[in-house]
Amino acid sequence: MIQIDELHKSYRMGSNSLHVLKGINLDIKEGEFVSIMGSSGSGKSTLLNIIGMLDEAEKGSYVLDGVPIKNLSEKKAAVYRNKFLGFIFQSFNLINYKNAMENVALPLYYQGLSRKLRKEKALYYLEKVGLADWAHHLPSELSGGQKQRVAIARALASEPKVLLADEPTGALDTQTSYEVMEFLQGINDEGKTILVVTHEHDIADMTKRIVKLKDGKIVEDKFVEQVRASQYV
Amino acid sequence: MRFIFTRDTWQEIFGSIRKNKLRTAITIIGVFWGILLFIGLQGAAKGMENGFEANFKGMATNSIFLWGQQTGIPYGGFNRNRSVRIELGDTYRIANQIEGVQFVAPRNAKGIFDGAPPLVVNNLKSGNYKVFGDYPVIDKVSKKKIREGRFLNQKDIDEKRKICVIGERIQTELFAKGENPVGKYIKISNMYFQVVGVYKRNNTDFFEGDNSIFIPFTTFKKVFNTGNRIGWMVIAGYPDEDIVAIEEKTKALLKRRYSVHPDDERAFGAANLGEMFGKITGFVKGLKFTALIVGIATILAGVIAIGNILLITVKERTKEIGIRRALGATPGEIRGQIVLESVFLTLVAGILGMIVGGLLLSSLNNVAKDLDDFPFVNPTVSLEYIAMAIALMVVLGTLIGLIPAQRAVSVRPIEALREE
Numbered sequence: 001m002i003q004i005d006e007l008h009k010s011y012r013m014g015s016n017s018l019h020v021l022k023g024i025n026l027d028i029k030e031g032e033f034v035s036i037m038g039s040s041g042s043g044k045s046t047l048l049n050i051i052g053m054l055d056e057a058e059k060g061s062y063v064l065d066g067v068p069i070k071n072l073s074e075k076k077a078a079v080y081r082n083k084f085l086g087f088i089f090q091s092f093n094l095i096n097y098k099n100a101m102e103n104v105a106l107p108l109y110y111q112g113l114s115r116k117l118r119k120e121k122a123l124y125y126l127e128k129v130g131l132a133d134w135a136h137h138l139p140s141e142l143s144g145g146q147k148q149r150v151a152i153a154r155a156l157a158s159e160p161k162v163l164l165a166d167e168p169t170g171a172l173d174t175q176t177s178y179e180v181m182e183f184l185q186g187i188n189d190e191g192k193t194i195l196v197v198t199h200e201h202d203i204a205d206m207t208k209r210i211v212k213l214k215d216g217k218i219v220e221d222k223f224v225e226q227v228r229a230s231q232y233v
Numbered sequence: 234m235r236f237i238f239t240r241d242t243w244q245e246i247f248g249s250i251r252k253n254k255l256r257t258a259i260t261i262i263g264v265f266w267g268i269l270l271f272i273g274l275q276g277a278a279k280g281m282e283n284g285f286e287a288n289f290k291g292m293a294t295n296s297i298f299l300w301g302q303q304t305g306i307p308y309g310g311f312n313r314n315r316s317v318r319i320e321l322g323d324t325y326r327i328a329n330q331i332e333g334v335q336f337v338a339p340r341n342a343k344g345i346f347d348g349a350p351p352l353v354v355n356n357l358k359s360g361n362y363k364v365f366g367d368y369p370v371i372d373k374v375s376k377k378k379i380r381e382g383r384f385l386n387q388k389d390i391d392e393k394r395k396i397c398v399i400g401e402r403i404q405t406e407l408f409a410k411g412e413n414p415v416g417k418y419i420k421i422s423n424m425y426f427q428v429v430g431v432y433k434r435n436n437t438d439f440f441e442g443d444n445s446i447f448i449p450f451t452t453f454k455k456v457f458n459t460g461n462r463i464g465w466m467v468i469a470g471y472p473d474e475d476i477v478a479i480e481e482k483t484k485a486l487l488k489r490r491y492s493v494h495p496d497d498e499r500a501f502g503a504a505n506l507g508e509m510f511g512k513i514t515g516f517v518k519g520l521k522f523t524a525l526i527v528g529i530a531t532i533l534a535g536v537i538a539i540g541n542i543l544l545i546t547v548k549e550r551t552k553e554i555g556i557r558r559a560l561g562a563t564p565g566e567i568r569g570q571i572v573l574e575s576v577f578l579t580l581v582a583g584i585l586g587m588i589v590g591g592l593l594l595s596s597l598n599n600v601a602k603d604l605d606d607f608p609f610v611n612p613t614v615s616l617e618y619i620a621m622a623i624a625l626m627v628v629l630g631t632l633i634g635l636i637p638a639q640r641a642v643s644v645r646p647i648e649a650l651r652e653e
């Protein structure tokens with residue numbers, strides 16, 4: 001699903017240049033559940049953003065579902081993001097003047113789906129994250145965990161090939177974090193490929209593969225026995 | 234372009250407009266005022282134009298009044314201060330020889346320029362009223378509003394009939410209430426005249442008011458013994474003729490005929506109505522043009538204000554735009570939405586301005602109706618101007634919207650998302 005070869009990325013800041021990713025090689029198959037770990041500043045978000053086509057690498061190749069991602073126009077990138085990827089952010093990034101259902105339906109709007117279909121799908125995914133009753137509530141009326149579940153529903157709604165989550169539990173307490181992980185595990189069980197960036201070992205242990213980054217390089221890449229989140233909830 | 238007509242686009246736009254009602258209201262005030270001013274001034278100018286037109290309806294506006302005075306320069310063996318009196322024959326000469334002249338109406342009168350108004354008697358009632366000796370063509374100079382009977386005709390002239398047309402005030406002053414004067418005889422300067430018509434006051438007249446008497450020119454000549462002399466004449470040019478040129482040519486002709494020095498400006502007096510009306514129409518035109526410029530400038534300023542506020546909101550919405558782009562909104566879609574928002578706000582403001590402007594003009598019209606002499610009728614703004622204003626708003630709204638739209642997509646989504 002994802003093939004990354006010798007990926008480099010540096011940020012230019014004035015005359016200095018900060019080499020953040022120094023040759024990443026990563027191969028992720030369909031249906032995998034991967035966590036990316038590493039200390040702060042090791043380049044986890046940078047890597048995820050490149051995978052998410054929000055940012056571009058300087059060197060190396062990146063192929064997503066057989067499509068080489070290189071020198072995309074903003075328009076192409078937007079279309080690919082919409083088609084291939086679902087994003088889950090640490091700070092939820094819901095649109096505050098839209099209710100839960102409208103938020104979930106937003107990527108479907110950019111897919112060009114009809115109103116009726118968007119509504120149906122949005123409700124279906126809200127149901128899936130257990131928030132059908134909250135469909136008409138604004139984000140400000142939801143708890144952190146509920147907001148993240150709306151965000152998950154939104155990421156799922158466009159039926160992406162890969163789900164990208166940058167510290168999805170970073171703003172949540174342990175209990176709520178496990179609930180969110182339980183959802184992600186359920187989605188992964190259905191076959192969806194998921195990448196999660198996290199600091200927390202217990203969260204990483206709930207995935208199936210842990211990739212450790214250090215100073216812009218992968219220092220460890222291991223498959224693990226998945227801890228089911230349901231036993232903690 | 235199809236996205237303009239989909240409900241979802243508008244749902245998105247309404248969503249973001251509703252989000253901040255105050256902001257929306259402030260945004261549209263500028264354009265609202267611009268259009269209000271535009272419509273108000275255009276309508277008012279049109280109302281004045283219509284008002285003048287209504288006041289001068291049925292009047293030969295492209296005309297000159299001309300009369301003889303006293304010479305100012307000795308010439309041809311004559312001293313200065315010689316009286317020049319124009320004659321009936323001059324009217325034919327002018328009508329035949331001066332290009333562009335539609336007709337010439339000679340006039341004589343008792344009681345305005347010379348002498349007291351003659352005494353007019355009906356039984357025991359009497360009064361002093363101006364008496365005009367006229368040809369029927371005078372009706373073309375200033376349309377008479379005949380209330381009873383008829384106006385003078387050619388037969389009256391040919392037969393030198395002793396008939397008259399009286400003003401309605403004379404009727405009320407000399408006749409009993411409800412009595413029809415037509416067919417009755419009144420005495421003018423001790424001569425009997427049969428009343429054939431009663432006219433109503435018309436505010437385009439210059440001397441007649443509602444208390445004058447018209448008698449046939451030929452009858453006047455006979456009974457007042459005026460010979461071939463005439464008091465003055467009205468020279469009407471065809472509507473598009475240069476009336477100032479006609480005046481000059483006429484004066485030159487008369488100067489030659491009466492041996493007046495070519496540079497003598499005193500010998501003939503003239504009131505050039507055409508020139509005066511030209512000034513009035515020029516004034517109205519100027520008013521309309523000013524209204525146009527002021528309106529457009531205000532609309533422009535209003536649209537720029539919309540652009541400015543959208544620019545601020547786009548900055549405020551950086552994060553939201555980042556989210557939308559992460560979710561798959563293309564730069565084109567983002568741009569389109571902001572431009573449409575700009576156009577939509579501009580149009581809403583403009584249409585509100587048009588409605589309020591229209592209401593304002595209609596109430597102004599109602600007020601003006603009660604003011605009799607105020608030249609203000611049907612203040613309207615032509616459809617072309619409305620269409621032009623709308624087109625202007627769409628074009629300006631689009632152009633100005635492009636600036637915040639470009640700003641919105643100039644931030645990369647990754648940076649937009651990082652924004653707090």
Ligand SMILES: Nc1ncnc2c1ncn2[C@@H]1O[C@H](COP(=O)(O)OP(=O)(O)OP(=O)(O)O)[C@@H](O)[C@H]1O
Pocket residue numbers: 011012013018020038039040041042043044045046047
């Ligand atoms: N837009 C940018 N411009 C300049 N430097 C940047 C930019 N984004 C990230 N960096 C730098 O790149 C390095 C890697 O950043 P990144 O966000 O990928 O780290 P991270 O592993 O996600 O850290 P954290 O765990 O704190 O989120 C950091 O040193 C950061 O300062």
Ligand SMILES: [Mg+2]
Pocket residue numbers: 044045046166
């Ligand atoms: Mg990070």
